[in-house]
Amino acid sequence: MSVFLPALLNWLLAYGYPVIWLTIYVASAGFPIPSALVLLAAGAFAQAGDFNIFLLAPLAITASVSGDSTGYYIGRRWGSKVIDWLETSRWNRFISASAIERGRVRFKRQAGWAVFLTRFLFPALGGIVNLLAGADPFPYRYFLPCDIFGEILSAVIPLSLGYAFGASWEAVGDVLGSFSVFALALLVASILASYLLRTARRLKLEEARRVKGPGAIQTRSSGATITDSSRRTSGNLPLS
Amino acid sequence: MNVRVKSVILGVLLCLALGATIVAAVTTFKAIQQFRQERALTASGDVSTIRPWMTVPFIAHVYHVPENYLYQSLRISNPQPVRHATLRVLADRSNRPVNDVIHDLQKAILIYRKQHSWSGPPMHTGQLNGAPRAPGRENS
Numbered sequence: 001m002s003v004f005l006p007a008l009l010n011w012l013l014a015y016g017y018p019v020i021w022l023t024i025y026v027a028s029a030g031f032p033i034p035s036a037l038v039l040l041a042a043g044a045f046a047q048a049g050d051f052n053i054f055l056l057a058p059l060a061i062t063a064s065v066s067g068d069s070t071g072y073y074i075g076r077r078w079g080s081k082v083i084d085w086l087e088t089s090r091w092n093r094f095i096s097a098s099a100i101e102r103g104r105v106r107f108k109r110q111a112g113w114a115v116f117l118t119r120f121l122f123p124a125l126g127g128i129v130n131l132l133a134g135a136d137p138f139p140y141r142y143f144l145p146c147d148i149f150g151e152i153l154s155a156v157i158p159l160s161l162g163y164a165f166g167a168s169w170e171a172v173g174d175v176l177g178s179f180s181v182f183a184l185a186l187l188v189a190s191i192l193a194s195y196l197l198r199t200a201r202r203l204k205l206e207e208a209r210r211v212k213g214p215g216a217i218q219t220r221s222s223g224a225t226i227t228d229s230s231r232r233t234s235g236n237l238p239l240s
Numbered sequence: 241m242n243v244r245v246k247s248v249i250l251g252v253l254l255c256l257a258l259g260a261t262i263v264a265a266v267t268t269f270k271a272i273q274q275f276r277q278e279r280a281l282t283a284s285g286d287v288s289t290i291r292p293w294m295t296v297p298f299i300a301h302v303y304h305v306p307e308n309y310l311y312q313s314l315r316i317s318n319p320q321p322v323r324h325a326t327l328r329v330l331a332d333r334s335n336r337p338v339n340d341v342i343h344d345l346q347k348a349i350l351i352y353r354k355q356h357s358w359s360g361p362p363m364h365t366g367q368l369n370g371a372p373r374a375p376g377r378e379n380s
Contacts, residue, residue: 006328009293013324041293048301050324167282167289167302171275178271182264189257196250203243 005034009041013050020056021063028067028151030074030127035064036158036176040169043162053163060155061148064119068130068147075134083135104136111138112146119150120157122184285353287346292328292338299345305352313348314341 011019020042027035039060046053083104087097107114111133118126133143158176162169282289285303296319300307311319314330322330327345331338 006293006326010326010329013295013326045295045298048295048298050295050297165279167291167294167298168275168279170291171271171278174271175268175275178264178268182261182268185257185261185264189254189261192250192254192257196247196254199243199247199250203247206243 005037005041008033008038012038012042013045016051017055017059020051021059024060024063025067025070028064028126028130029070030067030130034173036123036154037169037173039155039158040162040173040176043159043164044166044169046159047163047166053159056159057155060159061151064151064154065144065148068119068126068151069140069144071127071130072134072140072143075131076137077134079131079135080137107132107136108138111136112142115143115146116150119147120154122180122187123154124180124184287349290327290342290345292331292342293326295324295326296330296345297323299349303349305349309352310345310348313344 008019008023012023020038023033023038024035027033027038039056042051042056042060043053045051046056083100086095087100114129115133115138118129132138158173161172161176165172278289282302287303290299290303294302296310296314297307299305300310307319311317314334316322316330322333325333327341328338331341334341
């Protein structure tokens with residue numbers, strides 16, 4: 001259990017709905033608070049009659065959308081300046097300006113999915129994605145619907161699981177948390193695998209070009225079957 | 241960066257990511273097993289599943305015991321102000337370790353069941369205040 005959680009649960013029970021709203025808002029704005037666990041606990045207490053589940057769901061959705069919008073605004077206000085500084089600063093020797101530009105283009109292409117998926121599947125990245133979406137900037141009129149759909153899932157899933165499994169909500173939280181880490185690791189592994197395949201293909205092409213030399217292109221275009229450089233090798237290079 | 245060096249770095253990172261994926265998959269599987277175990281214990285009314293975050297009304301709801309009976313077992317005469325207090329808060333207020341409070345409640349539930357011929361699922365009492373639980377949950 002998180003360090004904050006016992007204190008959060010005490011406040012949640014003592015002050016009710018306002019504390020839930022505030023907790024979810026602060027967590028969505030980017031602070032490391034386990035909002036999914038708070039929602040699971042709230043669902044469990046709703047089963048025992050302490051809260052109304054039909055009130056909790058809209059409360060959680062509005063709080064998280066407001067928190068995400070705050071993160072987006074912070075990104076828009078200061079994030080773009082930070083990225084511009086990174087691109088131009090001579091102190092930044094770790095990330096090249098071209099790499100930042102490539103990242104920007106790629107993020108713009110996938111921003112909708114990034115916003116949607118980080119709401120419920122990779123919640124640990126939600127705060128950073130909000131800042132990036134604001135800094136890029138990903139238009140707010142596209143950000144908001146992706147955010148709302150994602151947040152509906154991120155509120156309804158833990159609330160209903162907490163409501164269904166009651167006293168076992170902690171164990172459900174462990175399952176959700178470890179599944180999220182698994183999904184993230186799998187995503188990173190598949191992205192790296194696709195990069196590796198692309199790099200291997202480039203390496204193969206480069207090697208073929210190096211072994212054949214400039215003469216190979218000339219000979220192939222003139223219709224000859226073999227080149228000087230390929231004759232020197234074992235002859236198993238792709239000539240076609 | 242040289243393409244060969246880049247592919248070696250990518251290969252190492254991929255191995256690390258695959259390792260992390262396997263570890264996460266095993267952790268998820270274990271968490272599911274733990275959840276099923278805990279769910280079975282709760283469903284059978286095992287008192288060892290009482291946790292410091294629970295309130296007395298919550299325990300009364302889960303273990304089908306009257307709230308007032310539980311308050312009496314904790315020697316609380318006026319329950320209204322502490323209705324929303326967790327066991328941890330109750331323990332702090334009475335300057336007792338939270339495990340003592342849990343132990344008192346477990347004993348009270350077992351006595352209540354004996355007196356009122358428990359009609360729920362087969363009762364597993366586990367060990368009072370010390371049944372198997374996930375590591376790190378002891379103080380949660």
